[in-house]
Amino acid sequence: MSNQADQYATTKVQPKDFVSGWVVALIIASTGLSVSTLFxxxxxxxxLGFKDALIAFGISTLVLTIMCMATTLIGNRSRLSTYMILHFSxxxxxAKIVNFIFGVTLVGWFAVALELLGIAIFDTTESTFSFTISKELIIIATSLFITITTVYGIRSIEKVANISIPVLTAFLGYVFYLSLEKLESPSALFNYVPEESSMTLFKATSILVGAAVLFPVLMADFSRFVKTDKQSLASVLGLTIGTPLAYILSAVPSIQTGEVDIIKIMGEYNLVIPAFxxxxxxxxxxxxxxxxxxxLTFTTINKxxxxxxxxxxxxxxxxxxxxLGFATYLFEFLEFLGxxxxxxxSIYFIHFFWIKRQQYNLEDIVKWEPAALISWVLSSLISMLTYFEVFQITGAYFLDSFLLGAVIYLAFKWKAIFRPTD
Structure with missing residues (x-):
């Protein structure tokens, strides 16, 4: 969004690089169209079945939207990156500890997408060209290709993606339409339930929250470029509309074909090559x-x-x-993120609005903020106990984490919050 070389990594975004909230909304929506999201x-x-899946899509999106609406304002009003906001709180x-967790998480997503893409290539060559290549070789070759792109050519591939993603959305919409045509009736879709499943509505909702839970944390990276508060809130619609839309576009063809693998689904419609x-x-x-x-996250840890x-x-x-088959543990990975x-x-929301009162000055950054770190660790440990059902608080461990982070941090900082204003 900016021509600035460092993308304002440590400084405030300048007005010349402000953009519309709808531009940011489209960028956010486009992130949902990948093999891992469709999977x-x-x-x-x-x-779960289609009706319960819709409920899970709706609840998870609502939770994430509310969290994003809170944090998008921080980016818009501070004009700073998440990286810098974490320095303050x-x-x-x-912040280096938190960034390390983010970096490991992003590498985990890289592994999942790499494995699923490798499977897609394997299935395509097998079904369309009638020959097979070792999945391990495909993963290594694809990783090498993506790594070279990342070092030398990420800007050019992003330009290609800006064209391909709208086309992919239209293409998936067409497949969605074909799937509906092949169903006996709309009721057949809504009445579909699996014969056997260990999935529950709560587990599905938790997985979906975990899949996009970094969005609320990292929302400032997007909203700092948006012109106004109102437009920054509108940019959240990229997640509110785009994410469940991507899930639904993949869910209906899967129910119609009984397949999870997107390439095998496309094989049912003789669309393997364009889909691939x-x-x-x-x-x-x-x-x-x-x-x-x-x-980038890891480089902030050690210059x-x-x-x-x-x-x-x-x-x-x-x-x-x-x-090693990390995608097998995708659901557990996402629950851990939750x-x-x-x-x-919740911690950096409270810090910005109630402690710093929406005023961040670079000279105020200190080496450590023990209250924030202790609050994060304690809330995570307690949420882990509620995850394993040692006891319950709200009944949803991801909400426990959000609320506990806020409550514990408030307990540490109540004097700062209620101090007289100057």
């Missing part, structure tokens, strides 16, 4: 962005680490996870 929509629809060294090309480009872009963001070397190391680690991430949002 989630299919898995949950086949695991967690301290310089505390579009998915490859969108997932290539998304995964290059995952690796790029993870590497001596060069970006190129961090990209290579991160790629190797992510590739190893993909080769424990760790929400409290970060």
């Amino acid at each position: 989630l929509g299919s898995e949950i629809a086949l695991g 967690f301290g310089e060294h505390g 090309l579009l998915l490859f480009i969108s997932t290539w872009s998304t995964n290059a962005t995952n690796l790029y963001s993870a590497s 001596k680490w060069t970006f190129k070397n961090v990209v290579i190391v991160s790629s190797i680690f992510g590739t190893l996870l993909a080769l 424990i760790l991430a929400p409290a970060i949002s």
Whole structure:
């Protein structure tokens, strides 16, 4: 969104680079169109049935929208990146700890998308060209390709993705229409329930929250470029509309065909090649962005680490996870994120609005902010106990994390909050 070389990593965005909230909304919506997101929509629809899947899509989107609306205002009013906002609320060294968690998370997403893309390539070659290549070789070759793109060519592939993603959306809409035509009636879709499933509505909702829970934390990176408060709130519609739309576009064809693999679904409509090309480009872009963001995050931890070397190391680690079948643990990974991430949002929300009273000055950054770190650790530990059902608070561990982070942090900071204004 900016031509500035460092993308205002440590400084405030200047008015010359402000954009419309609708531009940001489209960018956010486009992130939902990847193999991993479509896989989630299919898995949950086949695991729950369509009616319950819609409820899970709706509840998770509502939770994430509310959280994003809170944090988008911080980015818009401070004009600072999440990286800098975390410096204020967690301290310089505390922010490095949080950033490390974000970096590991992004590498995890890189591994999942890499593995699923490898499976898609394997299925395409097998079904269309009648020959097979080792999945491991595909994963390694694809990882190498994405790594080179990340180091040298991410800007050009993003430009290609800006064209391919709207085309992919239209294409998936067409497949959605074909799926509805093949169903006996709309009631057949709404009445579909799986014969056997270990999936529950709560588990599905938790997984979906975990899948996008970094959005509320990182929303400032987008909203700092938006012109006004009102437009920054409108930009959240990219998640509110785009994410459930992506899930539904993958859910209906999966129910109609009984398949989770998007390439196998497209095989039912003789659309394997165009589907593969579009998915490859969108997932290539998304995964290059995952690796790029993870590497930038890790370089903030130690200034001596060069970006190129961090990209290579991160790629190797992510590739190893993909080769080990990390996607098998995708649901557990997302539930784990639902424990760790929400409290970060509530802590820096309180810090900005109630402690700093919407005034961030770079000279106010300290080395450590123990209250924020202790609040985050305690809320995560307690939320982990509610996740394992040792006891219950709200009944939803991701809400426990968000609320506990706020309550514990308020307990530490109540004197600062209620101090007289100057």
